[in-house]
Each structure stands twice: as C-alpha cells, then as structure tokens.
Amino acid sequence: MKNASINLTPGDVVRGKWHQGVYRVMRRLGEGATGVVYLVESAEGPVAMKIGNAAASITSEVNVLQHFSKAPGDQLGPALYVSDDVNIQGETYAFYTMEYMDGAPVLSFLEARGREWAPIFLVQLLGDLDRLHQAGWVFGDLKPDNLMITERPPRIRWFDVGGTTLQGRAVKEFTEFYDRGTWGLGDRKAEPAYDLFAAAMVFIHMINGERFTHRDGVELLERKIFSHPRLRVYQPALKRALHGKYRDAQMMRKDMMALYAKATSKEAPSRKTTTHTPRKQRRKKGGKLVDAALGGSFLLLASVLYWIGQVM
Numbered sequence: 001m002k003n004a005s006i007n008l009t010p011g012d013v014v015r016g017k018w019h020q021g022v023y024r025v026m027r028r029l030g031e032g033a034t035g036v037v038y039l040v041e042s043a044e045g046p047v048a049m050k051i052g053n054a055a056a057s058i059t060s061e062v063n064v065l066q067h068f069s070k071a072p073g074d075q076l077g078p079a080l081y082v083s084d085d086v087n088i089q090g091e092t093y094a095f096y097t098m099e100y101m102d103g104a105p106v107l108s109f110l111e112a113r114g115r116e117w118a119p120i121f122l123v124q125l126l127g128d129l130d131r132l133h134q135a136g137w138v139f140g141d142l143k144p145d146n147l148m149i150t151e152r153p154p155r156i157r158w159f160d161v162g163g164t165t166l167q168g169r170a171v172k173e174f175t176e177f178y179d180r181g182t183w184g185l186g187d188r189k190a191e192p193a194y195d196l197f198a199a200a201m202v203f204i205h206m207i208n209g210e211r212f213t214h215r216d217g218v219e220l221l222e223r224k225i226f227s228h229p230r231l232r233v234y235q236p237a238l239k240r241a242l243h244g245k246y247r248d249a250q251m252m253r254k255d256m257m258a259l260y261a262k263a264t265s266k267e268a269p270s271r272k273t274t275t276h277t278p279r280k281q282r283r284k285k286g287g288k289l290v291d292a293a294l295g296g297s298f299l300l301l302a303s304v305l306y307w308i309g310q311v312m
C-alpha cells in the first residue's frame, strides 16, 4: 500500500474503528516512509495523527511511544494518545494520535534566529538521549529532519521514533551522513556511542548549514571542524564523539556545557568593546541569542546557567 492512497483533505472527518474517536482534518503536516501525518481536531483539541501504510511499522512506533509515555521525567518524543484503525475509501489503515508539536524545523529555526542556538539544542538533545539510553534504547536515525524546535522557551524535540532500537541490536534505520558506519568510524550496533556520533554530525550540520559528502572521508570532516570558528570551539567534544570515545551522553553533555561556558565567557569582554566594530562583523543575522534573551553581555554566564536550567 502506498501513502498516495491516504489522501485526506481539510474538513474530512474520520472515525476510529475501535475507540470511536472522531477527528476532523485541519491540514496535512507531512509524510514519512511509514505513513502520512495530519493535524486533526479531536475531542481533546488539536493532535497529530499518523496514518500508516504498513500496520507493522505503525504498531512498532506505537510500542516505542507507549514505552516512553511511561518514562519518568519530561516526555521523550511526542506523547501518545490513541492507537486505532480507520477506514478510508474501503481500505483499513492503522493510525495513532500523538501530541501535536507546534514548532519549526531545526534548520529553519537556526537560519532565522541564529546558529548560536545550536550548542544549546545539542545540550538539550544530549540530556534526552541520556534518558533514552538509560532506558535501554538508542534513537538510531538521528538527523535534523527528525528534530523540531518548539517555543517558550526554545526546546529541541524529536518526533520520528521509527528508528528507535533496543540496545545491542543492529540499528533499524539510518541516514548515511549521520551514520558512523558510512564514515568508517564504527559499526551499526545500537549503543549510546552510535547516537552520539549522529548527535555530533547533527551539530556540525546545524553550524555548518550544509552537508558534505562522506566520500571525502574523515579528514574532510575534521578539517571542517578545525576551520569553522564556531565548530573549533567544540572540537574536543566533537572529536571524542566522532571517534566513539564517549560511553554515555551525560559525559558529552558535560563537556559541551563546559566548552559553551568557556566560549561565551571569552566572548563577553570583546562584546563590551564593540562600539567601533562594523555591525556586520559583530553580529550575523539572528545573532541575538544572548542580547535578546538576556539583554547584555555581562549576563553571558547567567545565560549559561539559565540554559542549563532549561535542559535539566
């Protein structure tokens, strides 16, 4: 069955076969390998509904979401609400509803609001990965496409749990650029270090703004890190992650926070002497993380503490 056969339009109403929930389609949010996602109005308000073309994949995603709905602490991934079947034009499809994440794709957010948010998002992500790993899973297919930024305060969230794999098995899904096997830097065994490699690659992509080909090998990757001032700062942590030297996400998170604190505290004095520096040189588009959020360079250290607070 193809996604093309799942073609709902705004205003369509569908009813769950077993739980009899009624859902009015507001708009289509997107489409993945395993199904189509709609924003729908339910009795409980707006929710995201994923309708699948393969019941087994939908069931497997439901199992993962269900597992993490019970995990202590903040929700890992979107909260799962209902799983059921639906009849569309004579065909039965499996679906589930989940928390609607009203956010922006991570790369568009960084483009619009500034790449200085990237380290904060990586630190947040590492906190979530640590909890996932402690529960015995790895995310697997970590990439910007599976990450979203929700607001107030900006927070990175993941939503596609299709690649989430129990530790010790082979990762279910991967995307070459973020996969250590592709770069010749390890195998595809589901273990924390697999996700940490991908997290480092996501960060490099977030800062660099583009992907480059893995055919150029690890040397190019490391040259990229050395040559970009915003990546160079995090080089020790990135290199360790790329070479599988972190046992757990918490270690990488601590290193990233320490490097972030070092980088921002170095920035503080120079910002005070910027009166004669051309505006273009000092601030790129959206380079207002600290200024806008905290209102002054002397509060840079406070910003670190504030953001650490947001990710605990």
Ligand SMILES: Nc1ncnc2c1ncn2[C@@H]1O[C@H](COP(=O)(O)OP(=O)(O)OP(=O)(O)O)[C@@H](O)[C@H]1O
Binding pocket: 029, 030, 031, 032, 033, 034, 035, 036, 037, 048, 050, 078, 098, 099, 100, 101, 102, 145, 146, 159, 160, 161, 162
């Ligand atoms: N809970 C959600 N809240 C808001 N939007 C969502 C949610 N889940 C998915 N989406 C949107 O729907 C799109 C499709 O999501 P989905 O998880 O099916 O696949 P994908 O990650 O894009 O692809 P694939 O599964 O092939 O890797 C996403 O790109 C995202 O924009």
